[in-house]
Amino acid sequence: MAIEGLVVRKAGREILRGVDLRLPAGSITGLFGPSGCGKTTLMRSIVGVQKTHGGRVVVLGARPGSRELRSDVGYVTQAAAVYKDLTLLQNVRYFARLYGASDDQVQETIRTVGLTGQARQKVSSMSGGQASRASLACALVARPKLLILDEPTVGLDPVTREELWGHFRAIAGGGTAIMVSSHVMDEAGHCDRLVLMRDGTILSRTTPAALLETTGSATYDQAFLAVIAHGEAA
Numbered sequence: 001m002a003i004e005g006l007v008v009r010k011a012g013r014e015i016l017r018g019v020d021l022r023l024p025a026g027s028i029t030g031l032f033g034p035s036g037c038g039k040t041t042l043m044r045s046i047v048g049v050q051k052t053h054g055g056r057v058v059v060l061g062a063r064p065g066s067r068e069l070r071s072d073v074g075y076v077t078q079a080a081a082v083y084k085d086l087t088l089l090q091n092v093r094y095f096a097r098l099y100g101a102s103d104d105q106v107q108e109t110i111r112t113v114g115l116t117g118q119a120r121q122k123v124s125s126m127s128g129g130q131a132s133r134a135s136l137a138c139a140l141v142a143r144p145k146l147l148i149l150d151e152p153t154v155g156l157d158p159v160t161r162e163e164l165w166g167h168f169r170a171i172a173g174g175g176t177a178i179m180v181s182s183h184v185m186d187e188a189g190h191c192d193r194l195v196l197m198r199d200g201t202i203l204s205r206t207t208p209a210a211l212l213e214t215t216g217s218a219t220y221d222q223a224f225l226a227v228i229a230h231g232e233a234a
């Protein structure tokens with residue numbers, strides 16, 4: 001996935017102001033930045049549901065949102081995209097049919113997100129964390145090469161968040177390129193690469209270790225503030 005000079009305008013305002021980005025296979029890229037900095041807009045541009053006004057986005061050699069990418073790109077938004085009145089198994093089977101995935105893939109996906117015990121439970125009766133994983137399972141069953149996750153851990157308790165990051169790591173281990181957005185900087189440590197955004201631009205592309213080292217910070221929160229201060233001083 002490669003983005004060059006991406007510009008998006010909304011209501012006459014530049015929301016993305018010339019963004020360049022690459023997402024390598026088999027790795028987790030964390031997209032961090034304050035509320036309203038453009039994270040969702042960037043992710044929507046990658047999956048092809050956002051009108052863009054400049055620059056280039058190429059996903060697995062194709063135009064974002066094009067037909068041939070249907071089963072190659074998974075997108076999980078903050079709103080759970082599952083049928084709540086169906087069981088998890090029925091939901092995952094439904095998406096499997098849509099993408100031509102096998103029943104073995106259905107079972108394996110449910111295992112991957114750690115919900116084997118809940119397979120026959122209706123999503124409406126699941127906890128918040130389980131419902132998030134149900135959504136993830138529906139996006140995963142097609143075995144996408146690129147997985148875009150918009151704030152998947154928001155509102156979840158620390159234990160469930162850790163578990164979810166464990167699932168992301170396992171999925172990346174299978175070769176998928178993952179991009180995860182969050183404004184909880186603490187979660188940066190789970191990523192291979194970090195992209196820090198502010199006001200529609202990328203302030204820094206780094207790794208968790210390099211971010212702490214170059215800013216001399218003890219926490220990711222402090223490090224992010226240092227990057228912003230440095231940007232403003234420059």
Ligand SMILES: Nc1ncnc2c1ncn2[C@@H]1O[C@H](COP(=O)(O)OP(=O)(O)OP(=O)(O)O)[C@@H](O)[C@H]1O
Pocket residue numbers: 010011015033034035036037038039040041042183
């Ligand atoms: N339809 C719209 N018209 C005008 N401005 C918009 C529209 N949609 C989004 N914006 C603005 O674009 C900016 C970026 O929004 P975006 O949802 O991409 O941010 P974000 O970083 O994902 O935020 P959050 O972390 O709160 O989800 C925000 O300032 C938002 O108010």
